[in-house]
Amino acid sequence: MNTYDIELKKNDVLCREGDIETDLYVVQSGELLVCIRKGSQVTAVATLGPGEYIGELSFFDNKPRGADIIALGPCKLVKIPAVEIRESFPAWLTTIGKMLALKLRLHDDVIRSKGIKKSNVETIKPLSMDDQRMYNQILSK
Secondary structure, eight states: OOTTEEEEOTTOEEEOTTOOOOOEEEEEESOEEEEEEETTEEEEEEEEOTTOEEOHHHHHHOOOOOSEEEESSOEEEEEEOHHHHGGGSOHHHHHHHHHHHHHHHHHHHHHHHHOOOOSSOOOOOOOOHHHHHHHHHHHTO
């Protein structure tokens, strides 16, 4: 295993909201839960699986992580260090990435403050109170 390969076990935390880190990750196998916390309430906003990226907002805008990410089971990821790849991007691509990150962070703020509204759309299921307690304990360590 090289330094760019990451292995997580169930309930391992990849990152916490507010972490200062800008590396990008690609999920190779397994499933991860993306969630936000408001007090002791934990709201699941997405699950990520093979082929999906993690950390693209921080990668482009150099701001702290916007959510908590926890492994739902064994996972393998590839870490793409920002300092090694960012310099190879043309300026226009970096500008587009920053603008998209800004828009997505604004939407994240709305979700964080107002919650997720459901209207006949297949979305991620809400976490049970037991799951919220468990994830809140894991993320509070």
